[in-house]
Amino acid sequence: MPVVVFRRNAEVYEAEVKENTNLVVRAGIKQFPFPHLRYECGMGKCARCACRVLAGGEYLPPPNWKEKKQLGARLDEGYRLACQLWIEHDIELEQDDLPVEP
Known part of the structure; x- marks a missing residue:
């Protein structure tokens, strides 16, 4: 099973x-071990769930x-939308509080 390392607010959750888990879907049904994941629409429209991929992006x-x-x-800075990612391999993500502007 994939291991997710999630960094937010100077805290690390692992x-x-x-396999084939979407972190935002899991958060929405309260089956997610990372309490500080920021998300909203879950459909790629708001970018609130934007995270920087630190490892496993390949x-x-x-x-x-x-x-x-x-x-x-x-x-180009390594950001992805968590709601659009289906996790199949180990990954390390970091979420900051910067607004995402296209």
């Missing part, structure tokens, strides 16, 4: 998740059109 598919629209140049 847990195993089932296993993710390329950004989809929603991520390109919402994140713009921040994609």
Whole structure:
């Protein structure tokens, strides 16, 4: 099972998740071990769930059109939308409080 390391507010959370897990979906149904994940719509429209991928990004598919629209140049900085990612491999994510502007 993939291990997710999630960093937010100077805290680090680590847990195993089932393969093909979407972190925002899990958070929405209260089956998510990371209490500080910031998210809202879950559909790639608001970018509130934007996270910087610190490790494991090579296993993710390329950004989809929603991520390109919402994140713009921040994609080059390693940002992705958590709501658009289905986790199949170990990954390390960091979420900051900076607003995401395309």
